[in-house]
Amino acid sequence: MHRPKTYTLDEAQKRMERYCAYQERCHQEVTKKLYEMRMIPEARDKIIVHLLEHNFLNEERFTKTFVLGKFRIKKWGRKRLELELKRREISAYNIKLAFKEISDAEYLEAFNQLAEKKVAQIKESNLQKKRKKLADYLLYRGWETHLVYDKVNELI
CATH class of the missing domain: 1.10.10 (Arc Repressor Mutant, subunit A)
Structure with missing residues (x-):
């Protein structure tokens, strides 16, 4: 039977520094990782404070x-x-x-490109089904309903 690896506070801290340096992480991901590493709550808190203070976690x-x-x-x-x-x-x-990092112009430009690209890919002769496929695709991707339905009516 194999025993799960245990970490000292320093080892866990270094490991979490690498984890955060590799890719931006949110608090939830870090907390979950520390939990998986079987760190006690006090150690988890200490490590998170360290990561915040040293700007690994933001x-x-x-x-x-x-x-x-x-x-x-x-x-x-x-x-x-x-x-x-x-x-x-x-x-x-x-x-x-x-x-605020995304301008409205950039947002609409991306939406229009995505919709036009997708409508060209849909191989469906029934217009109703084609409309539904396009709308479902755009809604699943998280675009606002008024944008989606206006665009579907415009393109099909």
Whole structure:
């Protein structure tokens, strides 16, 4: 039977520094990782305070990076972004701040490109089904309903 590895406070702290340096993390991810490492609550708190003080962990920076990355690469809309951030227990203030990083022009440009690219890919002769497929795709990606339905009516 194999025993789970145990860590000293220093080892865990170094490991978490590397974990946070590799990629931006939110508090929830760090807490979960420390929990998986079987650290006691006092040690978890100490390590999190250390990470915050040394700027390894920064919720505002995480939120901005997350929003810009998912928006630019995965083409997620604000609704999906907000949902995913709330799932990670990010404050409404930080979410609002991160959304300011995306201009309305850039947001609409990405939405229009995504919709036009998708409509060209849908191989469906029934217009009703084609409309539904496009709407479902855009809504799943988290784009606002009024944008989606206006665009569907415009394109099909």
